[in-house]
Amino acid sequence: MTKPLNVKIYYEDTDAGGVVYYANYLKYMERARTEYLSDHGVSVAEFHNRGCMFAVVDVEIHYKRPARLGETIQVMTEIVNVTPVTMSIKHHITRDNILLVEADVRIACLDPTGKPRRIPEEMKITAG
Amino acid sequence: MTKPLNVKIYYEDTDAGGVVYYANYLKYMERARTEYLSDHGVSVAEFHNRGCMFAVVDVEIHYKRPARLGETIQVMTEIVNVTPVTMSIKHHITRDNILLVEADVRIACLDPTGKPRRIPEEMKITAG
Amino acid sequence: MTKPLNVKIYYEDTDAGGVVYYANYLKYMERARTEYLSDHGVSVAEFHNRGCMFAVVDVEIHYKRPARLGETIQVMTEIVNVTPVTMSIKHHITRDNILLVEADVRIACLDPTGKPRRIPEEMKITAG
Amino acid sequence: MTKPLNVKIYYEDTDAGGVVYYANYLKYMERARTEYLSDHGVSVAEFHNRGCMFAVVDVEIHYKRPARLGETIQVMTEIVNVTPVTMSIKHHITRDNILLVEADVRIACLDPTGKPRRIPEEMKITAG
Numbered sequence: 199m200t201k202p203l204n205v206k207i208y209y210e211d212t213d214a215g216g217v218v219y220y221a222n223y224l225k226y227m228e229r230a231r232t233e234y235l236s237d238h239g240v241s242v243a244e245f246h247n248r249g250c251m252f253a254v255v256d257v258e259i260h261y262k263r264p265a266r267l268g269e270t271i272q273v274m275t276e277i278v279n280v281t282p283v284t285m286s287i288k289h290h291i292t293r294d295n296i297l298l299v300e301a302d303v304r305i306a307c308l309d310p311t312g313k314p315r316r317i318p319e320e321m322k323i324t325a326g
Numbered sequence: 327m328t329k330p331l332n333v334k335i336y337y338e339d340t341d342a343g344g345v346v347y348y349a350n351y352l353k354y355m356e357r358a359r360t361e362y363l364s365d366h367g368v369s370v371a372e373f374h375n376r377g378c379m380f381a382v383v384d385v386e387i388h389y390k391r392p393a394r395l396g397e398t399i400q401v402m403t404e405i406v407n408v409t410p411v412t413m414s415i416k417h418h419i420t421r422d423n424i425l426l427v428e429a430d431v432r433i434a435c436l437d438p439t440g441k442p443r444r445i446p447e448e449m450k451i452t453a454g
Numbered sequence: 455m456t457k458p459l460n461v462k463i464y465y466e467d468t469d470a471g472g473v474v475y476y477a478n479y480l481k482y483m484e485r486a487r488t489e490y491l492s493d494h495g496v497s498v499a500e501f502h503n504r505g506c507m508f509a510v511v512d513v514e515i516h517y518k519r520p521a522r523l524g525e526t527i528q529v530m531t532e533i534v535n536v537t538p539v540t541m542s543i544k545h546h547i548t549r550d551n552i553l554l555v556e557a558d559v560r561i562a563c564l565d566p567t568g569k570p571r572r573i574p575e576e577m578k579i580t581a582g
Numbered sequence: 583m584t585k586p587l588n589v590k591i592y593y594e595d596t597d598a599g600g601v602v603y604y605a606n607y608l609k610y611m612e613r614a615r616t617e618y619l620s621d622h623g624v625s626v627a628e629f630h631n632r633g634c635m636f637a638v639v640d641v642e643i644h645y646k647r648p649a650r651l652g653e654t655i656q657v658m659t660e661i662v663n664v665t666p667v668t669m670s671i672k673h674h675i676t677r678d679n680i681l682l683v684e685a686d687v688r689i690a691c692l693d694p695t696g697k698p699r700r701i702p703e704e705m706k707i708t709a710g
Contacts, residue, residue: 208616209626209636210475210609214468214523220382221356221466223350225594232592242593242651246342250451252346252593258386264440268471268627291408293355312345336488337498337508338481338605340598341653347594353466360464370465371524380465395598396499470630473696477612477637479603503599510604514642520696568601568648 201237202272202292203230207265217264221301224257227289230273231303238323250318251308255284259301269293277323283307285323308319329365330400330420331358335393351427352385355417358401359431361424367452378446379436383412397421404452406410410444411435413451458495458528458548459486473520479555483545486529487559494579501563506574507579509542509564515557525549526568533579538572539563541579585621586656586676587614601648607683608641608686611673614657615687622707629691637692639668643685653677661707666700667691669707694706 205226213219233244242252265271272295279286284306291299309315333354342349362444370380393399399421399454412434419427437443467476488498498508521527526550538580540562543557547555565571589610597603616626626636649655655677664672668690675683693699 199421206613208613209611210477210607211471212470212474213465214470215379215381215465216470217381219466220385221349221352225592228349228594229590229592233419241652243650246651251343251346253392254389255504256386256388257348260373260384261342261382264381266627267630268625308343333517334485336481337597337599338484338603341593342596342598343593344598349594354462356466357462357464369524371522374523393568396497416497446689471635471637471692473637477605477608484605490693491607507599508644509601510647511601512642512644513604516640520637538610539672567658 201234202274203233204270205229205273206270209267211252211265212267215264217266220261223259223261224292225299226271226273226291226304227252227301228263229287230275231287231305234262234277235273235321240321240323244248244319245307245321250308250315250321253307253308254303255306256304257301259299261299263296263298265291265293265298278302279316280322282313285317316319329362330402332398333357333360333401334398335395337395339393340395345394348389351387351389351419354399354401354419356382356395358403358417359415359433361380362403362405363451364447368449368451373435373449377438378443378449380433380436381436382431383430383434384432387427389427391424391426393419393421393426393444399426401448404428408445408450411442415443445449457490458530459489460526461529462550463523464540467521468523472522473522476517479517479547479557481514482529483528483531483557483559484510484545485554486531487561488564489529489544490578491577491579493549495499496570496577496579501574501577505566506577507564507566508572511562512560513557515555517555519549519552519554522556527554534558536573538579539570541573559571585618586658587603587611587617588654589673591651593651595649596651601650604645607643607645607675607685610655610657611659611674611685612638612686614659614680614694615671615689618659618661619705619707624705624707629702629705633694634699634705635692636689638648638687639690640688641685643683645683647677647680649673649675649677649682654684662686664706667698669701
């Protein structure tokens with residue numbers, strides 16, 4: 199199982215509806231993916247500097263319950279599939295074990311000109 | 327057909343990969359929905375002030391090509407289905423008629439306590 | 455006098471306090487500067503692609519009154535001083551001629567390694 | 583002395599210039615203020631829910647050096663003055679003890695209608 203990333207909700211995260219703005223959950227999921235990869239020895243920044251940039255290809259996201267100012271939420275990351283050019287990742291976002299958001303994200307690797315390239319071997323983390 | 331919303335890309339929109347950050351397209355789609363509704367006589371801010379808040383329930387988004395600093399992109403909005411409690415919307419984002427992003431978004435209406443409520447009649451815009 | 459940039463306020467701009475989040479005004483000022491320069495024949499994106507990046511050096515900003523969801527605000531830009539390496543700019547943000555925010559911003563030009571460089575002649579717009 | 587808040591830099595924080603976007607430092611300073619107050623027994627969210635909202639009145643900020651993708655920066659918070667209606671705060675942002683950004687921020691307390699109100703006694707943390 200993956201170690202969840204804790205995210206504290208500040209004013210910057212919320213909107214006039216009093217809850218976290220819907221686009222911001224995509225930021226938290228990317229933070230969690232980055233830390234997940236880091237825990238497995240893969241530095242997104244280092245790959246970036248070597249010309250291999252992560253790009254999100256598809257997102258399917260379901261918003262169940264909102265998060266609010268001052269709360270701390272948990273963002274889980276699980277790699278569900280790896281192909282030569284993409285990784286499929288599942289995220290669950292919870293607060294006190296209550297599901298707030300779930301999402302499937304597929305990412306690819308791009309070279310500096312924006313063309314897809316094979317995911318480097320050392321970046322391939324086994325699914326599950 | 328819907329009038330597209332033009333969005334100019336500034337530094338705030340981009341990331342170190344040199345392209346628009348993936349979460350930001352959700353902002354542009356919301357701007358476009360808001361203007362679409364406004365063109366049809368529905369003010370999101372007025373409904374907000376009367377205790378009817380739009381909340382996104384589901385998003386499925388596919389990123390085809392990136393947008394870059396200084397470009398102007400077009401965001402199209404089309405209502406594809408309306409039920410008593412949700413609206414389903416399709417967005418296409420293009421630049422010079424080249425498809426960059428497409429997405430399906432489902433939104434609901436919430437009361438100030440966060441409970442789903444029927445979409446007010448005057449907010450219901452016929453699909454298509 | 456400068457042509458103001460109109461900025462419509464969406465959910466993305468607001469926070470749980472019901473008003474525009476304070477950091478976002480810096481985005482609007484940059485949009486306005488970019489359009490101001492564009493109106494004077496200077497493309498920020500083109501300079502960026504040629505290795506001359508604008509960087510903000512100092513900001514002094516005073517928040518007088520808040521902007522809210524659905525409002526349209528006006529962002530004014532005035533160049534007050536130009537040196538070989540910096541430009542000093544004054545911004546006023548108003549709504550219906552009521553002052554909301556005023557700010558002084560100083561920007562410099564950096565090369566791709568982050569070192570300050572002389573502002574290109576064609577970018578120098580006379581103060582006032 | 584205050585305990586610094588560590589902030590890791592993700593893609594969301596950066597722009598096409600390859601560095602942290604200038605408005606984002608205001609977010610980090612607010613996160614740090616919130617944690618500073620929390621360490622002193624003051625919950626911003628709780629005050630918010632009781633109708634006392636923090637609002638930034640003035641910011642003076644100087645950008646010395648940029649932060650980049652993958653770096654972790656430290657945000658220091660120091661309360662330098664407290665009046666019945668405002669608090670003046672100094673922030674230093676460093677990376678490996680190198681100064682990146684420094685700022686003076688003045689905040690006030692607003693009631694839900696947006697009018698200034700006295701800072702509650704329990705929120706007053708002695709300067710220094």
